[in-house]
Amino acid sequence: MHVKPGVLELYIGPMKSGKTLAAIHRVEGLNYRDDVDFIFVKPKLDVREVGVTSRFGARQYDPVVADHEHPGCLYELLRPWHRVVVIDELQFFGEGIVPVIRQLLVGGMNIIGAGLDTNFRGEPFGYMPHLVGLASEVQKHTSVCEVAGCNTDAPLTQRLIDGQPAPYDSPEILVGDAEEGYEPRCIRHHEVPMLEPS
Ligand SMILES: [Zn+2]
Known part of the structure; x- marks a missing residue:
């Protein structure tokens, strides 16, 4: 040490x-x-x-x-x-x-x-x-992707609101919203609706 x-x-x-x-x-x-x-x-x-x-x-x-x-x-x-x-x-x-x-x-x-x-x-x-x-x-x-059956390496965090992927314009930090959830995801399963393709 x-x-x-x-x-x-x-x-x-x-x-x-x-x-x-x-x-x-x-x-x-x-x-x-x-x-x-x-x-x-x-x-x-x-x-x-x-x-x-x-x-x-x-x-x-x-x-x-x-x-x-x-x-x-x-x-x-x-x-x-x-x-x-x-x-x-x-x-x-x-x-x-x-x-x-x-x-x-x-x-x-x-x-x-x-x-x-x-x-x-x-x-x-x-x-x-x-x-x-x-x-x-x-x-x-990294973690392990939590989408059923995937089990791939997960470098990203998925935000879910009422079980659905949170849209891009959702705030970076949400406080006190009991309905939100987070889980590790692989890149293929990481979903951000309204994300502009670059
Ligand atoms: Zn996955």
């Missing part, structure tokens, strides 16, 4: 591709070191779960909830003794996340991020492409 000061490591991919677990696995070893403190951050938008339990250990990772619309809040969440920060659902962080990440890296922080690289349209999600550019290490994870 190495701490890499000033290095951004990213785990990206669609839903259910094990990104968060990979990030947790990356820092699991830090639990056995007394000399390294880390913090686990997730955006307040993501309320699906309160704690994140690692498959690799019994430790509960209690996330600190950040206001993703104001990424500058990360400065206040971090303490001088934190040497590593894990940020989950990085795609939800809004304008300002790129300079904040950059500043933290300049300050010597080791940042480990997990997030969706593409939105439901199959296009770059938020500032993820910029963050990929700042990263030293990027691991793309």
Whole structure:
């Protein structure tokens, strides 16, 4: 388990591709070191779960909830003794996340991020492409297409509204809509009605 000061490591991919677990696995070893403190951050938008339990250990990772619309809040969440920060659902962080990440890296922080690289349209999600550019290490994870009988490698995330593919003009981030669902899809089965062929 190495701490890499000033290095951004990213785990990206669609839903259910094990990104968060990979990030947790990356820092699991830090639990056995007394000399390294880390913090686990997730955006307040993501309320699906309160704690994140690692498959690799019994430790509960209690996330600190950040206001993703104001990424500058990360400065206040971090303490001088934190040497590593894990940020989950990085795609939800809004304008300002790129300079904040950059500043933290300049300050010597080791940042480990997990997030969706593409939105439901199959296009770059938020500032993820910029963050990929700042990263030293990027691991793309994939899932398995959930269309019956397919079982092909799934690099994309399908949004469903009332069981139907969400149209292209649906907002990038939907909040509090109980009827929406997401599943990993292969490229052949990824459907975005109204998508203009280019
Ligand atoms: Zn498929």
